[in-house]
Amino acid sequence: MSQNLQNVLELQNALTSLREAEQRLHGIPDWMRELHEEHTARRTEIEKLEETAAEAARQRRTAEAAVQDSQEKLKKYQQQINKVSTQREYGALLQEIDTVKGTISASEGTAFTALDQQEKADKELEALREGFRETEERYAAEMTRWEAEKPGIARQVEELKARIAEIKKRLSRQVVSQFERILDRYPGGATAPVRPIERPGQKQKEWHCSACNYRVRPQVVVEIRNGDSLVQCDSCKRILFFPAEEETA
Numbered sequence: 001m002s003q004n005l006q007n008v009l010e011l012q013n014a015l016t017s018l019r020e021a022e023q024r025l026h027g028i029p030d031w032m033r034e035l036h037e038e039h040t041a042r043r044t045e046i047e048k049l050e051e052t053a054a055e056a057a058r059q060r061r062t063a064e065a066a067v068q069d070s071q072e073k074l075k076k077y078q079q080q081i082n083k084v085s086t087q088r089e090y091g092a093l094l095q096e097i098d099t100v101k102g103t104i105s106a107s108e109g110t111a112f113t114a115l116d117q118q119e120k121a122d123k124e125l126e127a128l129r130e131g132f133r134e135t136e137e138r139y140a141a142e143m144t145r146w147e148a149e150k151p152g153i154a155r156q157v158e159e160l161k162a163r164i165a166e167i168k169k170r171l172s173r174q175v176v177s178q179f180e181r182i183l184d185r186y187p188g189g190a191t192a193p194v195r196p197i198e199r200p201g202q203k204q205k206e207w208h209c210s211a212c213n214y215r216v217r218p219q220v221v222v223e224i225r226n227g228d229s230l231v232q233c234d235s236c237k238r239i240l241f242f243p244a245e246e247e248t249a
């Protein structure tokens with residue numbers, strides 16, 4: 001294998017490790033994913049119920065204010081009743097009193113229903129919070145453990161970045177830019193191992209690019225093994241290499 005190819009493979013490995021380390025650092029580690037999902041689901045449930053309780057409390061306050069308002073109006077109308085002088089005014093006032101009494105009764109009904117909803121939600125909330133306590137304690141403990149692991153991973157990230165810079169220095173600027181162009185297109189990796197095509201009863205071994213399955217010509221196989229320049233797949237343009245386990249084949 002050429003020195004260039006060896007360096008390129010090392011670069012790809014370091015970049016892959018860096019990506020994994022950064023994902024670990026900024027994501028939720030696998031060992032606490034299940035608990036994290038449970039925690040999130042329960043918290044969402046509680047938040048929803050809190051919103052229901054708050055909405056019921058708002059409705060209740062609005063209805064109670066409407067009751068109070070209407071009672072003020074009713075008092076005013078009742079005071080006016082002694083002062084009216086005509087039958088028509090009297091009739092109109094009675095109508096107003098009827099309407100406002102209706103409003104009071106409807107608002108009282110709304111307030112009562114809202115109070116009922118609020119109490120129910122509060123009771124449910126209490127039970128949910130009680131059940132959540134254990135999950136929350138476990139979650140806090142795992143978060144502490146996770147926070148303790150982070151500095152180590154952050155150090156790993158820094159080390160990998162330094163290694164990547166060092167490998168790039170070993171490569172020509174042209175090779176680095178060629179590599180980065182391919183990597184832009186395939187963030188998952190700019191290199192691809194060559195693998196044999198399994199075909200029963202075949203006499204001569206055939207090879208393909210394991211990333212895109214495109215056939216690799218025998219002449220190209222020789223070039224990858226013995227040549228000095230980097231060889232790209234005819235189809236996907238990834239840099240091809242022979243994995244160690246195929247070298248003896």
Ligand SMILES: [Zn+2]
Nearest residue numbers: 209212233236
């Ligand atoms: Zn390919």
